[in-house]
Amino acid sequence: MSKHYDVIIVGSGPAGIFTALELIETGGGMKILILEKGRDIGKRACVAREQGGPCVNCSPCSTICGWGGAGAFSDGKLTLSTDIGGSLEQYTGEKGLSDLIDYIDRTYVKFGAPEHVFGLEHEEEIQEIQRRAVLSELKLIPVRIRHMGTGRCKEVLQRMQEYLVARGVEVRTSCQVEEVLVKDKVIRGVLTRDGQVINAKIVVLAPGREGADWLTQEAQRLGLNTSINPVDIGVRVELPAAVMDPLTRIFYEAKFIYYAKTFNDKVRTFCMNPNGEVVLENIDGLVTVNGHSHAYNKTENTNFAVLVSKTFTEPFKEPIAYGRYIASLANLLGGGVIVQSLGDLVSGHRSTREKLAKCMTVPTLREATPGDLSLVFPYRHLMGIVEMLKALNNLAPGVYARYTLLYGVEVKFYSSRLALSAALETQIKNLFAAGDGAGVTRGLAQASAAGVLAAREIAKRI
Secondary structure (H helix, E strand, O other): OOEEEEEEEEOOOHHHHHHHHHHHHOOOOOOEEEEOOOOOHHHOOOHHHHHOOOOOOOOOOOOOOOOOHHHHHOOOEEEOOOOOOEOOHHHHOHHHHHHHHHHHHHHHHHOOOOOOOEOOOOHHHHHHHHHHHHHOOEEEOOOOEEEOOHHHHHHHHHHHHHHHHHOOOEEEOOOOEEEEEEEOOEEEEEEEOOOOEEEEEEEEEOOOHHHHHHHHHHHHHHOOOEEOOOEEEEEEEEEEHHHHHHHHHHHOOOOEEEEOOOOOOEEEEEEEEOOOEEEEEEEOOEEEEEEEOOOOOOOOEEEEEEEEEEOOOOOOOOHHHHHHHHHHHHHHHHOOOEEEEHHHHHHOOOOOHHHHHOOOOOOOOOOOEEOOHHHOOOHHHHHHHHHHHHHHHOOOOOOOOOOOEEEEEEEEOOOOEEOOOOOOEOOOEOEEEOOHHHOOEOOHHHHHHHHHHHHHHHHHHO
């Protein structure tokens, strides 16, 4: 027997959560259901990290799936800028997006995010860093960042769940949606993997970056138009925190864009974690790398990603498959994530445990296998990464050092972007899509804003 709801939200990451929060604020008494294939936030734990062993291929991976989405165990950075984190301004306009970001920022603070914002001070030092960046052919993107930290981020998301449940929102975790149900180009509901049909007037698809592949497949099945997003593939860089302190002290996360001299590919820094740790992620059996910075537990290292962005032309239509292929080479050669010192990479030597034992940078991801990343990445990707590190060394001496560690592969799976209205409605009536999984956002702030944008249109209809 099927059940009926006003709104079903698929995915409980920031886009899904903020869709529900905004719908509750309308006071319309809607019957809302959130479906999440991962575990509840209190039951999310990485077995490999707790036991200090290799990835055991949990399905789904608790690091990236469950209440709060991948952001629950992320660094918890809110990038308070319209320039970073996606392309939502194409739907809202820059002023509209700025207002949405301010709105969701106040909501995070309401639920316990810290008051302090990085990037509001040190004006003279920022100008000097910008000047030096230009001389190094780097584009510095100064942004305001509110940093929650991994531990505090989890607490904030827990409070949001309690708030929603207390106001009548039904949450089902460990419940995977198999298909979207459509009749006569109008949404009817969803079919879960265990065969349950759940009907709804409106469905919001917010499966997050990990669910991008599923959403792309559903779009193809339903005949929805999509466009291809760039593929971002690279490494997680780890080095002593003192090296990056001149930048992280001012910005917390310094964001740079560089165009490689050899191939002119766009290379960018991403997700900088002062005094953080490098961690594993398991995406449907594919082991990749990421980084966190805890609110309470600090290390002696800083880590950040260096990603090479590539936009492909026809007939290529599989950015996710391409990213998975590159990452799978590291899994094939190293049984998971590979770590290599920059000195070994540049000199053409494989890193070994004996070499890394003498390294000044002590790896925080002990499960990574010492190896050779040149056997994994295309040559043009490696050239872009090395050139970016050389340029960064002009701003933070010690980045381009033989003891700098590189972990691979880090890959950002951006869904092929769905064709959406200004309110994020698909070509199917009353079917909305929001967040990273829909290919329109790339981070906590804009994903949260996307949920609010969709919810405001939904509230008008119910």
